[in-house]
Structures are given as structure tokens and as C-alpha cells.
Amino acid sequence: MDVTNSSEIHTESEIEYDRKSQLKAFDESKTGVKGLVDAGVKKIPRIFIHEKNKLDEEEEDGFSHGVSDFSIPVINLEGMNVYGSLRNGIVKKVGEASKNWGVFLVVNHGISSNTLDAMIEGVRGFHEQDNEVKKKSYSREYGSRAFTYNSNYHLYDNPATYWVDSMHCSMLPTPPNPQELPQACRDIMIEYSEKITRLGFSILELLSEALGLNPNKLRDKDCGRALFLVGHYYPACPEPNLTFGSGKHTDKTAFTLLLQDQSGGLQVLHEKQWVNVAPIPGALIVILGDMMQQVYTIKRYS
Template sequence: MITAANNIKVDDAESTQHYDRRRELKEFDDSKCGVKGLVDAQAEKIPRIFVHPQVNLTPSNCNNERTQLNVPIISFGGISESPEKSRAEFICKLRDACQNWGFFQVLNHGIPVPLMDEMIEGVRRFHEQDVEIKKQYYSRDVSKRFYFNSNFDLYQSPTPTWRDTMYCIVAPDPPKPEDLPAVCRDILLEYSDCVTKFVVILLELLSEALGLNPSYLKDIGCDEGLFLLGHYYPACPEPELTLGTNSHTDSGFLTVLIQDQIEGLQVLHQNQWVDVPPVRGALIVNIADLLQASFLNKL
């Protein structure tokens, strides 16, 4: 084993005879530095715990030729003022995206693009700040209002992914401003307020798309919880051996994402992985398993 800075141990490919996976997981976790710490330590190889089986790196249903399918893009501009026919057409388009994709991108959603950019920068500032300051927020206690770690399922996942994540419970009980990191405090609070307002409008439209009263999803409490995640994917010394995230479905109700202007996100559609190229100023909506089941039952 080669010992790097911050007491993080980097696996040597030749040292496999007495490999102790549990020990390596704990050493990595106890460092409280995340994968960013490995990068800062100038690791030339990734720890063995991050090496994925080849079958995960090249799924059987991966289309090597770029597919021409496109995730739906829906503009919310003027929806509240739209005449009845136009609104009906909009709801039909929204319903189709939910039933057939479970994903869509939203433009003209009311959240200023500079604010979205600053939220991304706030996430970056948090993860790239001095490690000794950042360590105080490292935790696996999900009851905390704000914390960060690398892989929430580090000890349960067959293979961890190359990312660190900050977590913040925004609603129904928001954190006190003084409990948030100074490098992202103001933007986190401002962005959370804006996205909460957007979600209220989105829930009304989704209720209509389900053929229900516009207030239905809000009335049953779907707007009462907001959990913000800020993923960070630092440059990897051996990117061909690992992944930033595994293929998965979200078991919850609704997820709203913003992504940096870098390609990488894909969704599974008709048994093919489809690229979701970044669209400037767009929010990405994933209606997740519970809500998608409601739309599929409408088919």
C-alpha cells in the first residue's frame, strides 16, 4: 500500500494478497476528506474500493452510437396566462413526458439563471475549501440539518462511486443560518426559497396532468419536504475504472436538478441510455418512482 497525505491509503495493484476491503473503507471514511482528498493527495491510482466491475462500466444496453432521442424540453413561460386551449395542450405535453420518460427539462421556470449558476458555484466552493474547515461537516448522521460525506451507502454499496456530496434538510424545518457553511450559506438559502416556489407550481401542473384538482398534490403534503444535495465529481486519475454514479432509480416522489454545463447525465428510455445534454438555464425534473407509478396507472 502507498500512504498518501491525510492518512489516505492508495491501493497498489500488486498488494492484493491480504486485501482487507472493510479496513480500506473505514480508513477512507475516517479521513473525512472524501474523494477530493485523494485528488489533493495527488493519488496516481484510485483505491481498490472504487474499482467497478467491467460489466458496470459498459452496460449491455448501452448504445455506443449516440442516440437521436431527446429528453422532452417544456417551457413554463406564460402558462398562468395561457388561454384554455393552450393550457390543455401544455398539460397534454407534460403528461406525455411523465408517462413515457419520467424526465423532462424545464425552461422559463422563474428561477434566474445567474442564481442557478451561483448555486453550482456555491457547491463547488464548499467542496474545494480548505479540508480542515470542511472536515467539521463530515458525518453519516442523517438527522443533521447540514453535513457532507462520500457515498451515503459507502458500507452497503458493492462498489462506491467517485463523488462527494453535501446534504441540507431545507424543509419543513430549515437549518439556522449559522449552522450552514459560510462559503455557500447565502446562496443555499436563496436558491432553496426559489426552488420551493417552483415546486408548488409544478405540483399544481402535475395534479392537472393526472386529471385531479390543481391543489391535490399540495393538499396531501407533497410540498412539505425539501432535501438539497450538492454532488461533486473531482477529476479522477483512473476514470476508466470507476463511475461518478451507478445506474439507479429514485424511489421518492419528485427530484429537481440543475447540472453544470458538462455532459455526463443519462436516462434509460426504451432500454437505451439517452444523453441529457446541458441546456443553459434549464431545470431537470425527475418525477421518480412513486409519482411515475401514478402516471403509468393513467395509461
């Protein structure tokens, strides 16, 4: 005879209500996952646990998760601004990588390692500052202010929460007032944004030429009109086998310029295999968004 303690019986609605309460409490703390780490948690809250069947789906999604023989294309941009055979060679490589991969790394892109390292330290400095200072930037009302910080963009919509905190700032088309930016990373955000914007326009020119268009075609179509700077922070997780820092996704933008630290962990899907993007000091990752992917897919099969 089975005897069940009635206090352990929960209806689906009660479980859902409990999750909503936990999400609300986590959100209202305004300290993100970094706050949990600072509090010394040994077990991650249930809202961060991805159910075993979901983890299995991630592993059995029809794609290979093992060691891949593929390596992400690395393109040397030195000489890209000098029209001639060298630039033509760069354009060809950009076109091939865009059509076949949708992602590539660039080196010798004109932004110094000092600036890149300072940007990474700026993001880390913001997320690791005193919570009471950081809370002043916490918001889910995107667009209400130039700079915001929170944990999980879609906190209340995703079935499980990711182990990540993020800072967000719209730098273009209307640059923010410097006083709206946090002191911990204000100067480097402005410097980095100016330099990454120039590089972004250069890459737009290369992408245009790779499509057989006038160099200014994509820029004239406002593909580089906006710059949205995001700084993700993934503090050490006490139970990393139960959660993720991010899920499978694509970007809706024209393209993303990603500055990766040396910790690794980023993967891209290529020919049904998840390929590790090994960090290269001084490199930036160019990831074509949905719009550009569609353009290059059409070109690939035309």
C-alpha cells in the same frame, strides 16, 4: 511444475477485511475523493475500482449505450401561472412527457440564470474549501444535524465505491438555522431553496392537472412537504475508465428538480436506450420519482 508464492495467496475473507479497512481509512480521513485528488493520486484506490465483469454488465445490460436518436422533451413554462389556453398547452406537454418519459427539462421557469449559476458555484465553493473547515460538516448520522457532507451515501454497503462527494441538507419542512449552514454557500442555499420550492409547487399543480385532478390535489397530499437539497461534486478522476461517478438508480421521492452544470454525463433510460441529457443553459431537469412514476404508469395503460 507451478510454483506459487504463498504470500500472494489471499482468502476471500482476507480480501474482504482489507476492503473494510480501506473503506474505514477513507471514511475517517473526512476529505472525500477531493482529498485524494489534492494528494495527487495517479492511481485510484482499489475500493473505487469496479471489477471488469461489473463494467461489462453495465455495458451489456440489455440496453443500448450508443448514440440515441431520442432527445429529452424540453418544456417552456412561460405563462404557466396564467390560466387559459397557454397553460393548458403546458399541462398537456407535462402530461405527455411524464407518461412517456418520466423526465423532462423546463426553461423559462422563473429562476434566473444568476441564481442557478450561483448555486453551482456555491456547491463547488463548499467542496473546494480548506479540508479542515469542511471536515466540521462530515457525518454519516443523517438527521442528527441540518447539514452534512460525506462521500458515498452507502459507502459500506455498495460492492464498489463511486467517485463523488456530496453535501446534504433538509430545507423543509423545518428550515435550518442559517448558522447551521456552511458560510461558503449559506446565502445561495437559502435563496435557491426558496425559489425552487415555489417552482416545485407550480410543477405539482401542472402534474395534478395533467392527471385530470384539482391543481392542489398533489400538494394537499403532502407531495411537496419536504425539500432535501443535495450537492454532488465529481472532481477529475485519474483513471475514469475504472470507476463511476454514480450508478443506475431511481429516486424514491415524488420528483427531483435537478440543476446540471455544463459538464454533462447524465443519462436517462428510455425505451431500452440510455439517452444523454445534454446540458441547456438555464434549464432544470424534472425527474419523476418512484411514486409519481407509478401514478403515470397506471394512467398510461388505463
